[in-house]
Amino acid sequence: MKLDILAIAVHPDDVELGCSGLLMMEKLHGKKVGVIDLTRGELGTRGTAEIRTEEAAKAASIMDLDVRENLNMADGFFSNDEKHQRLLISAIRKFQPEIVLANALADRHPDHGRAGKLISDACFLSGLRKIETADSNGNLQNHWRPKYVFHYIQDRYENPSFVYDITPVFERKVEAIKAYSSQFHSTEYNKDEPQTYISTPEFLNSIIGRQQMFGKMIGVPYAEGFISEKMIGVKSLDAFVQLDT
Secondary structure: OOOOEEEEEOOOOHHHHHOHHHHHHHHHOOOOEEEEEEEOOOOOOOOOHHHHHHHHHHHHHHHOOOEEEEEEEOOOOOOOOHHHHHHHHHHHHHHOOOEEEEOOOOOOOHHHHHHHHHHHHHHHHOOOOOOOOEOOOOOEOOOOOOOEEEEEOOOOOOOOOEEEEOHHHHHHHHHHHHOOOOOOOOOOOOOOOOOOOOOOHHHHHHHHHHHHHHHHHHOOOOEEEEEEOOOOOOOOHHHOOOOOO
16 A cells, blocks of 8 residues: 555654644545554553554554554664664555654654654665565565655654644544553553653643644644754745744
8 A cells, every 4th residue: 555644653652642633634635644663662661562552553543544554673672774774664665655754863762763763764775776675475665765754743842844733633633642541641541550751641731732832833723843854845935824824
């Protein structure tokens, strides 16, 4: 299945926090959207990898994704090396996305920055025809390079290259985040496990506040912010949308 937009995340729940609004909006616009999780989040303090897998499936249903896959890299111990790049290149060539959404290039969690660079490098290398990869049936894949890689903003604040209005789907975004009841504040998840940085009510409130702040930049209730390493070009000034009139 060819995708228009592929979001790649090192942990299940990164996409929900960082760019699920954009994915849902683009799906409403008729685009095909999907997610690849690099790891199962097995090192998380709360829950288990099996629980995270169930939560990811629930969130995928809420977001109405066309596909969600997991590459089963080792949480915390994957590297930006040839082995992992080839694995990700094969996935990129499988779905041939026009746009890739990726982890932040630097963040509080070291996995985020390492994954952000791995994704950027793999997207570039995927376009080199002399790098050979095969699909699950052993057939050689065609080279493919996405037009853009946009990094969603995670824990550390960064000035976005652009913001995307997610107001129509914001409540669904919150619902998708809350699908991870083992990770975030929830009255449903009552196992005797320690509180973490992200399991308090204040953390989810900070996510909502961030989306409100990005929205205020363009005069809408809620928006998500993205960083582009590549210069964004337009063919017409009509491409700019004035929302804060």
